[in-house]
Amino acid sequence: MQTTNYRDCPGFGLRLPISDAGDDTRFSASPECQRIYGELTGYTVARNDPDFMHQHLVDAYAAQHANDAQPTIRVAFALVGLYLTFEQGATGKQAQHMHMLLAQRSKQWPRFPRPARTGSLTVLDVMNAAPGPARDAALLDWARSVWEAWSHERERVKRMIATVMDN
Numbered sequence: 001m002q003t004t005n006y007r008d009c010p011g012f013g014l015r016l017p018i019s020d021a022g023d024d025t026r027f028s029a030s031p032e033c034q035r036i037y038g039e040l041t042g043y044t045v046a047r048n049d050p051d052f053m054h055q056h057l058v059d060a061y062a063a064q065h066a067n068d069a070q071p072t073i074r075v076a077f078a079l080v081g082l083y084l085t086f087e088q089g090a091t092g093k094q095a096q097h098m099h100m101l102l103a104q105r106s107k108q109w110p111r112f113p114r115p116a117r118t119g120s121l122t123v124l125d126v127m128n129a130a131p132g133p134a135r136d137a138a139l140l141d142w143a144r145s146v147w148e149a150w151s152h153e154r155e156r157v158k159r160m161i162a163t164v165m166d167n
């Protein structure tokens with residue numbers, strides 16, 4: 001009799017059957033969850049849309065799978081992208097541009113401690129939506145849920161951007 005073993009992704013407890021997918025230590029994420037992220041990366045890159053929705057995928061995944069041991073730039077930049085997108089109406093392209101400007105101006109980033117919950121949706125919700133407008137909308141819903149879980153940091157993120165850009 002075949003039994004399936006499952007494991008929870010530390011990012012948001014997404015439970016998936018254990019596979020032999022390779023582990024990627026950039027994130028606090030299970031290999032199975034990272035495989036879905038990899039598939040979605042292929043999807044968003046292939047979309048090649050002018051607004052560069054791929055940036056929302058990168059930022060939301062990093063923020064959902066934040067780990068307090070990671071380099072501070074990873075979460076700081078993920079929160080910059082989500083803040084600009086959901087509080088300032090930026091496109092992925094504009095968020096990417098801001099990342100570039102910030103990286104040119106500073107090498108030091110504050111730590112944003114991971115909250116207890118990092119969203120109410122997962123990459124599986126995005127993957128389960130039909131490719132095209134439905135999946136693009138699901139990606140934004142998921143990314144927004146991640147930002148909402150971090151939105152108590154809104155003022156710190158805003159101030160960090162202003163401080164670095166004014167220097």
Ligand SMILES: [Zn+2]
Nearest residue numbers: 009011029033
């Ligand atoms: Zn995960």
